[in-house]
Amino acid sequence: MKKLISFKNVVKEFNGNVVLKGINLDIYENEFVTLLGPSGCGKTTLLRILGGFLDATSGSVLFDGTDISKVPAYKRPINTVFQKYALFPHLNVYDNIAFGLKIKKEPKDIIEQKVMRMLSLVNLEGFEKRNVTLLSGGQQQRVAIARALVNEPEVLLLDEPLGALDLKLRKEMQRELKRIQQEVGITFIFVTHDQEEALTMSDKIVVMKEGEIQQIGTPTDVYNEPVNTYVATFVGESNIIEGTMLADRQVRFDDKNYECVDTGFKQNEPVDIVIRPEDIDIVPLRQGILNGTVKSVLFKGVHYEVMVETVSGTSKTVKMHVNANHDTTNPDAGEKISANDFFIDLEDLTDDLTDADLITRASAQAWDENDELLSISKVSHTFENKPGSYAVTFETAKGTAISVKAIVIEPDNLEDEKTNTGIAAYDFTVTIDDIKDSVALDTDLKMWANATAWSLEDDSPIDIVEVDYDFDDETIAEGSYSITFRTKGRVFKIHTTDKVEEDARVALKFAPEDIHVMRKEVG
Amino acid sequence: MKSFARLTIPYIIWITVLIVIPMLMIVLYAFTKDGTLLSFSFTLDNFLRFFQDAIFPSVLWRSLVIAVVTTIICLLIGYPVAYGIAKMKNHQQATIILLITFPMWINMLVRTYAWRGILSASGLSADMKVYIGMVYNFLPFMILQIHGSLSKMDNSLIQAAYDLGANKLETFKRVVLPLSIPGVLSGITLVFLPAVSSFFIPKLLGGGDFVLIGNLIENYFITTNDWNFGSAISLIMAIVVLVSMYLTKRADKNVGESEDA
Incomplete structure (x- = not known):
């Protein structure tokens, strides 16, 4: 195969923002090449530089061995199928497709022959007089392809052309595009963020990330032998x-x-x-x-x-003390307020500790006589910077107040070297109503216990994915309960056609x- | 939807009282003579009078010529200006559009008076002065309409034309111009209509003996108090305007349907 296009160290900057960081890429004749990557990876920019709509900041683009950087778009033997098709709304299907041929001043009968051939290539016979704005997405797509191909370009650029189509039509167009490419036998350069599309159609996939090429290879290469985790997660x-x-x-x-x-x-x-x-x-x-x-x-x-x-995963178990409901009523204001004793880590007693944090920890709530929630306008406390038991008072605007105990303790973190995870959680006190009224119990339990987990490597937060307990939140009574918070361990995702039961013990092979x-x- | 439709009721009453009824009265006046609303007799005399005296058709003709020339001048100046503005960056466009609409914050009559002062010692012919006044007053309508259609044009269409081998000139001829035609046509309508019926611009800038159809109508209604003849002239002009609007509409359709150069 003959080398058709070479990108040589192409760099593109927009206002000091480097979008392409030195792209080197060879494209051969008759290839279906896909530029694959998430939005913002530079794939469309690369395509537009090749199409002549953007100039590279540095580097060169060779076409058939000659530098085309200075050749304007309309003189390049390249045609483009635009993302939103960009069909001319004032022209019908025939005139849209004939546009490029009329510019070249080809004789009328030749134009007609070529347009008709294109219409049959894209399966749109009989559509020539139709208004393009009234066509379906798939039909507009076909017109756009015909309009580009009728000029017999050496390269066809396709800028995410299937993005606007629904799934079924997209699959159909994928096959269709591949067929058209094989029939006309020219190079297609296709830009997409859809890995499945890339795997289905391409001869060669170019995986891009943040302006750099990660891997170039056949679909099977890229799928079976990804060079790094980025390619492995992006493709498949x-x-x-x-x-x-x-x-x-x-x-x-x-x-x-x-x-x-x-x-x-x-x-x-x-x-x-x-x-x-x-x-x-x-x-x-x-x-x-x-x-x-x-x-x-x-x-x-x-x-x-x-x-x-x-x-x-790494886990920590804490005690939850459940008390009977103990609202304080303020008959003068017609308000009720409740709050619970709570434990708090000495390390948390910083200036960052807000009233809202304390309200959450104590699960403090106030209601008016219609059971509408009221805001707690004042929180006062007597914290000192050492372990011990301190009073915290919550108060509404009308002066309905409740005092609870906050027990300050030394940090009690559990660090698991094997999984590189630290986890912390604290015993806590709630009322029966707190549990019963909870809309998302796992989340509330995490909040009440202030359960957190982090990576020992870089302190980045790690999700707590499991909250285990053995009470029924509908029938819970006073007493103490164990609650275990657990991070995710090593979890394998497996695709299988055999159904297995959840919680079963199995082996992997x-x-x-x-x-x-x-x-x-x-x- | 139905309940929203009811919101138009006040407006319908409004236009019925202030536009439809007066229009019907103009038609009535035009086909009657003497008399009051209670006693009148039908006649075609008012129209015969208009066409029998050569002076009236010639005034109508002159008004049309001035309106058409004004419209053409506005188009020739307005299109390049609108095109240039549409090529600018967004915030620059907003500024320029603001500057163009700025003078409209001042009453048109006041501005025309200002022009009278400016032009009084210029020695220009009455025709020239009227043209300057008309173009000055109506140009913004042309620019705004054309700019509207150019600025909302999808840039990818222009890129598609380049991509298909069209150079800048061909892209303009085959894509930009045809797609801006709706804006051009509404610009033409918005300039032609007020230009053909304007009476204070010729009066203030052209001098006392510069008479256009608008002045005639004003004259018969206010000075001569001959409402019947005034109504007839109004009706004739309305028909001329309707015909020209119909022709513009037709032109719009034709551009939409046929292409090929």
Whole structure:
């Protein structure tokens, strides 16, 4: 195949914003090339530079070996299918398609022949007199393709042309575009953020991120051998695990060694590992290489998406003291107020601690005689900077007040070195009504216990995904209850056609070649 | 929707009382003579009088010529200006549009008086002075209408034209111009209509003996108190205006349907 287009170190800046950071890319004749990436990755900018609608800040674009940077758009042997089609609303289908030929002053009968041929290529025979503004999205799309192709360009640029179509039509147009490309035999450069579209149609996929090319390869290369976690997550679904490469063909993650097929890494090099959900099998216990618990099962049509936890998350258990309801009534103002004793971490006693925080911790609430919630306008406290028991008073605008105990304790964090997670939560006191009135109990429990988790590496917050308790919130009575807060452990996403039960203990199985080891992304 | 439709009732009453009834009265006056609303006799004399005396058709003709020339001048100045404005950055556009509408905050009559002062010692012919006054007063309508249609034009259409091999001139001829025609036509309507019926601009700038159809009507209603003849002239002018509006509409349709150069 002959090289048709070369981007040489193309850089594009908008007002000091670098959108393309030195793109080097070769495109060959008859290729269906897809530029794939999220919005803002520079793919459309690259396309527009090739189309001649933008100038590169530096670098050059070679077409057939000659620099076309200075060639205006209308002189390039390139045509574009625009994102919103950009059909001329004042012209009918025929005149839209004939536009480029009329500019070239081709004879009328030749124009007619070519337009008719294009109409049949895009399956729009008989539409020539139609008003383009009254066509459906798919039909407009076809007109746009015909209008571009009738000029017999050497390259057709397509700027997310399927974005505005519904799913069924999009699938149809994907096949259609591929057919048209094979029939006319020219280079198509297709821009999309839809990985499935890219995998379906392309000969070559160029994965981009923040103005840089991450990977260039065939759809199977990019899917099976992603170069980094970015490509692995953007193209297809994946389980990404941090691990260490012990030696060639041997990798370690979650305290276990696995055989793999990758080589060429340094000894003990930290790596990212990707295992595709469809490459993992769920098998009975003792028949696999990893055991775990089924956390959730989602039906996805062709398959089930099963989440299996193989390493449980970091957890902390606290006591919840449930008291009888103890509203304080202020008959003069016709108001009621309630609040609970609570525990608070010494470290939290900073200037950042707001009244709203204290109201949340104490679950303080006030009502008027119609049971409408009132705002608590004043919070006073006697905190000192050492552990102990202090009074906190909540008051409404009309002077209805309640005092509770705030017990200040030393921080009691649990740090789990193995999962690199820290977690903290505190015992707390609530009333029966607090529990019964809660709309989202798990969230409220997290708030009352001030449960938080963070990464030991960089202090970034980690979600607490599980709240376990063994009471029924409808029939709860006074007493003490245990509540466990847990972060997410190692969870594998698995695509399988066999249904499994939630909470079942299962084993997972995958082959050495299903483990794909990638270098860590720099930066 | 129905309940919203009821909101138009006050307006319908308003236009019935202030526009429809007076119009019907003009028609009535035009086809009658003497008399009052209670005793009148039908006649076509008013129209015969208009066409028998050569002076009246020639005034009508002169009014039409002045209105058409004014419209053409406004179009020739207004289109390039509107095009230039539409090419500017958004905030610049807003500023320029503000500057163009700025003089309209002052009463048109007052501005025309100002022009009378400016032009009095210029030695220009009465015709020239009237043209200057008309173009000055009506140009903003042309610019605003054309700018409106140019600025909302999808830029990707222009890029598509370049992409298909059209250079700047061809892009303008085949895409920009045809798509701006609706704006041009409404600009023409908005300039032509007031220009053809204007009476104070010719009166103030053209001098006492500069008579256009608007002045004639004013004269017969106010000075001569011959409402019947005044109504007939009004009716004739209304028909001329209706015909020209119909022709403009037709032109709009034709541009929409046929292309090819």
